[in-house]
Amino acid sequence: MTTSKTSARITPRELPYSYTALLPEISEETMRFHHDKHYEGYVKKLNELIEGTPYEGHTPCEILLRSEGAVFNNAAQIWNHEFYFEQLAPVPQTAPTGDLLRAVEEAFGSTEELIKQMNLAAAGLFGSGWIWLVKDAGGKLSIVSEPNAGNPLCRQLTPLICIDVWEHAYYIDYRNRRPDAIAALWNRLDWHVVEERYAL
Numbered sequence: 662m663t664t665s666k667t668s669a670r671i672t673p674r675e676l677p678y679s680y681t682a683l684l685p686e687i688s689e690e691t692m693r694f695h696h697d698k699h700y701e702g703y704v705k706k707l708n709e710l711i712e713g714t715p716y717e718g719h720t721p722c723e724i725l726l727r728s729e730g731a732v733f734n735n736a737a738q739i740w741n742h743e744f745y746f747e748q749l750a751p752v753p754q755t756a757p758t759g760d761l762l763r764a765v766e767e768a769f770g771s772t773e774e775l776i777k778q779m780n781l782a783a784a785g786l787f788g789s790g791w792i793w794l795v796k797d798a799g800g801k802l803s804i805v806s807e808p809n810a811g812n813p814l815c816r817q818l819t820p821l822i823c824i825d826v827w828e829h830a831y832y833i834d835y836r837n838r839r840p841d842a843i844a845a846l847w848n849r850l851d852w853h854v855v856e857e858r859y860a861l
């Protein structure tokens with residue numbers, strides 16, 4: 662038996678780009694706080710919470726689907742942040758194409774309208790949380806607002822895009838101007854990643 666507690670620990674993922682790669686929309690300071698302090702903080706906390714419990718050795722996705730309270734909050738925040746960072750890119754594909762574009766047009770009329778509606782949802786979410794573009798079992802798209810660590814996987818929906826509206830995601834760069842931070846984020850969204858998520 663070579664399994665050790667160390668190997669069962671969840672390890673944080675590296676950013677898929679450099680800390681300065683998303684300038685000017687997102688500063689190096691925000692990236693360092695967001696990834697190294699907040700995201701890695703959730704990983705550290707979850708490892709503490711699950712040590713010696715039946716959750717140990719499971720992935721954040723497996724854990725968030727069958728937990729609640731602090732364990733859920735930290736597992737979901739790990740999953741949400743990995744999904745958030747991985748959809749952004751220094752040189753993104755700037756618009757959806759193909760099957761995803763058709764689904765966007767069917768649900769919202771246009772990509773511009775989808776972005777407008779997600780921006781409105783982000784501005785309207787009181788306090789901390791996430792705005793999601795999701796796909797249901799029939800392939801239909803919709804927008805979901807989740808408070809705190811909420812994740813649409815818990816409602817059998819497939820996440821395609823997430824917008825982090827926790828203040829830690831934007832306060833260093835944009836202070837109280839959440840709508841400006843969200844508007845800028847679209848410049849860095851890689852629609853190629855969203856298309857891959859939609860095709861799954």
Ligand code: MN
Binds near residue numbers: 695829830
């Ligand atoms: Mn965050």
